[in-house]
Amino acid sequence: MLATRIRRWKSVALATTAVLVGITAPALTATPAAATTTAYDSTYYKNAVGKTGSSLKSSLHTIISANVSKISYSAVWNALKVTDQDPKNSANVILLYSGVSRSKSLNGGDVGDWNREHTWAKSHGDFGEVTGPGTDLHHLRPADVTVNSIRGNKDFDNGGSTVSGGGGSLTDSDSFEPRDADKGDVARMILYMAVRYDGGDGFADLEPNEKVDNGSNPYIGKLSVLKAWNEQDPPSAFEEKRNQVIYDTYQHNRNPFIDHPEWVEAIW
Numbered sequence: 001m002l003a004t005r006i007r008r009w010k011s012v013a014l015a016t017t018a019v020l021v022g023i024t025a026p027a028l029t030a031t032p033a034a035a036t037t038t039a040y041d042s043t044y045y046k047n048a049v050g051k052t053g054s055s056l057k058s059s060l061h062t063i064i065s066a067n068v069s070k071i072s073y074s075a076v077w078n079a080l081k082v083t084d085q086d087p088k089n090s091a092n093v094i095l096l097y098s099g100v101s102r103s104k105s106l107n108g109g110d111v112g113d114w115n116r117e118h119t120w121a122k123s124h125g126d127f128g129e130v131t132g133p134g135t136d137l138h139h140l141r142p143a144d145v146t147v148n149s150i151r152g153n154k155d156f157d158n159g160g161s162t163v164s165g166g167g168g169s170l171t172d173s174d175s176f177e178p179r180d181a182d183k184g185d186v187a188r189m190i191l192y193m194a195v196r197y198d199g200g201d202g203f204a205d206l207e208p209n210e211k212v213d214n215g216s217n218p219y220i221g222k223l224s225v226l227k228a229w230n231e232q233d234p235p236s237a238f239e240e241k242r243n244q245v246i247y248d249t250y251q252h253n254r255n256p257f258i259d260h261p262e263w264v265e266a267i268w
Contacts, residue, residue: 125218184233
């Protein structure tokens with residue numbers, strides 16, 4: 001499935017490039033990430049389209065921070081039952097990292113339950129479960145309790161040993177590598193948080209960096225790996241629908257890197 005999505009994504013990007021530059025263009029050495037939707041470019045993203053670098057990042061911060069509805073940490077339970085509903089079984093949610101479909105009713109803290117995974121570890125910036133970054137649905141996902149505990153507050157990087165029940169995820173002493181089908185999801189969630197929370201709202205200025213073992217500092221690495229994951233695992237239909245549900249029903253803001261994954265490279 002991952003390989004199929006990559007081929008489809010790349011073929012669209014190549015076709016678009018051919019139209020723009022003509023058949024005499026030199027062969028591409030790499031296919032850049034391409035927009036999955038431009039439906040909001042003339043409205044929601046109109047002040048960001050065409051920009052790059054810090055100007056794009058600043059514009060996106062303003063856009064995704066405006067008129068946002070916030071929910072309590074306890075309300076996240078029920079929200080995740082909607083945002084992460086299994087498209088093949090409405091009684092279940094799909095768990096991050098493992099990919100397992102599990103009953104919505106098994107939310108809690110016991111082995112075999114699922115709980116609320118802070119993809120941007122809440123200790124990285126010490127924002128805890130406070131309304132705002134601690135309850136932002138764009139980085140909160142249901143995850144198996146045991147797998148979530150293994151991930152802990154580790155940074156993201158390649159390599160490690162197999163995580164039991166982790167669907168192919170790997171881990172070592174200071175980093176975690178999600179299964180292939182979740183790599184891009186994780187990258188886009190982390191980079192959303194870095195744009196959304198820039199230190200101007202009373203919370204820490206969250207930023208990706210090239211380190212692991214960042215501890216309580218407001219950083220998560222490795223940026224180069226996250227960028228590669230964004231390219232490797234383009235947004236899925238599940239991820240796109242999730243983005244839409246959060247926009248329509250809960251926070252009324254979007255993760256711009258799901259709509260425009262090419263903006264990752266444009267900023268970083």
